Amino acid sequence: MDIKGYQFSAVEAAIKKPGRKDLALIFSEVPARACAVFTTNAVKAAPVLLSAARIANGTAQALVVNSGNANACTGEPGMVAARETSHLVAEGLELPDDAVQVASTGVIGVQMPLERVRSAIPALIEGLSCGTLDDVAQAIMTTDTFPKMEARAGRAGGVSYTVAGIAKGAGMIMPNMATMLSFIITDAAVEPALLDTVFRRAVDTSFNIISVDGDTSTNDTCLIMANGRAGNPPIAAGTPEAAAFEALLHDVLLSLAKQIVKDGEGATKFVEVRITGAKDDADAKRAAMAVANSSLVKTAFFGQDANWGRIFCAVGYSGAQVDQTLLSLRFDDVCMAKNGLFAGGDAEARGTEVLKKKEFTVTVDLGLGSGIATVYTSDLSHEYVSINADYRT
């Protein structure tokens, strides 16, 4: 990956326990255009409060992020810890404090071990000379079983540029917030207003259409930095370059979002829930989310049980306008139900075959209008219960 003007580092600060890198840094050699979206949860982690205030000016030059502690429900001491961490990084990098974004993920309600973070920061800055984005992706993992990365190359004004992103998240995933943690960097130069618009639109059609367990975290953050070091003339709204940049950015975010679902805590299935024929798109999303969040539907997926009735049930209580005599449902291309009724024939056997696959699509047509929506989700397994029953131990 050839992305210009960024440096990376990750070190072990033993924030929760020793044995792995848990403190990471992304540094742009020049100030970058930046914007971010954060959790909609009314309970917001200290780094979210701090970073949201700082990003308002539209620039950032560094991001310091830790796993092992969410620094949420930690009150004023938590704010002090976030501020002090960013201050130490700013000092080391000779930046103003407010050029540093902060993000955290891990246990809620435990104070940050600030002294251990403080001790680790010199090595963190030192490490910028030799770190990679992959090191950062590794360091931000919690219950994740694999690091999540994606990169795409584009061209603008005859100059090549790259968009690269990392993400972490495996549980507490629910849209209408930013996402879990995801950091996107590009060396493209992009006009500020355009960057903001396309970024928000890309989040909306990627991280905001996935659901693992319906819980919205206190720490969700998705940040993009564009430092312009590729040397292209800034990409301007309304140009073919803008459309290409948006498509590419969307690809990166959607890939990361899907990786999060595939790594859903205990997930054994990756399911695309597609609603068609809804009154409008908002209704379609309501119905898709109800299906994706239903424990009964998700356990049926885990059990490879073609129990389409539970899916109609979830659509029915979603709040979307529904006429039960018009509902139809397919597992991949197998029609399970039509006009609200079981399709008969060999649908049961063929539907069960589909559900045995690791990835499949559930399509429910509401038969009312032209509203559509797609949501990605996973199943609900024994392993999910195990992971979350024992998370803090």
Place this chain on the structure above:
Amino acid sequence: MDIKGYQFSAVEAAIKKPGRKDLALIFSEVPARACAVFTTNAVKAAPVLLSAARIANGTAQALVVNSGNANACTGEPGMVAARETSHLVAEGLELPDDAVQVASTGVIGVQMPLERVRSAIPALIEGLSCGTLDDVAQAIMTTDTFPKMEARAGRAGGVSYTVAGIAKGAGMIMPNMATMLSFIITDAAVEPALLDTVFRRAVDTSFNIISVDGDTSTNDTCLIMANGRAGNPPIAAGTPEAAAFEALLHDVLLSLAKQIVKDGEGATKFVEVRITGAKDDADAKRAAMAVANSSLVKTAFFGQDANWGRIFCAVGYSGAQVDQTLLSLRFDDVCMAKNGLFAGGDAEARGTEVLKKKEFTVTVDLGLGSGIATVYTSDLSHEYVSINADYRT
């Protein structure tokens, strides 16, 4: 239990499979005042559609109910089956068809085996001479591990009367619908408008404040019949007798609702979630429901993990007005967090002791106003996943 003027019966119709009684009948010797509340799901089972239309006249004399098949997502054949079942019962009992209520519970999307039901109805009517309410409670069980019954005695105008109820339900339990199936009978005479008012109020503060998994069924029905055979002068609104009747009815419904939570699929814990200090009662209920429905909170309960941060997180995304610096939380009488912060000291150890109990209370004070709400819920265990992954097999 001495309740006058009702007869009961349950037989085996082998609706899903042979080996247990799955078709039951409650018969009032005289027409009873009746009202009912049904699921808010837009996808409604055939018996729900039929019974809702019939109950509009405020009377009923019989209820025929089956387990093993929900008769939902079954279209016109499903309506025919529900109508025909009630017609056969009406004929056998010499009643008009619309005096018969119908209810079903079981698998969605499978047509009723009408011939097997038809064959069983003579024995069902025959059995009224010797059946009990307990037989009916047994016959309506699906994943329930025990039958749910409650009865209370009262007095009005110097005459003793009884309110008795049964219920079934262990999964797909979520308020803002009636409940799962619950049937309440009383021999008291009650003025129709009063019966309607107190019944709806009692449902609202019992079945509508429980949640097992956040799924609202297609078949939820709660029906009350009051046949007046106790011989009391009809209980009238605004009298002490009315207040006593309402209290007693509420006790019966709340007991049944709690039994459903205790029998929650795979449940190992019974948890009372109490919200205080909310802006208003509606906000309190929003917060309580978010906590009760959070998979992350429920798995932590299962793991006996005093992870109060997840509870604050759920309160935060509930939509209730929240100031995170004012939140406090107790497990029973152990203060875990105050002013949004961990309480420190031995709170962790003492909180963990509370979570080891089979029943405990979680109280979250929002510190904003006088709104309160209580919701009952269970934990999310391996067993829940097993039951629902393999439900149809």
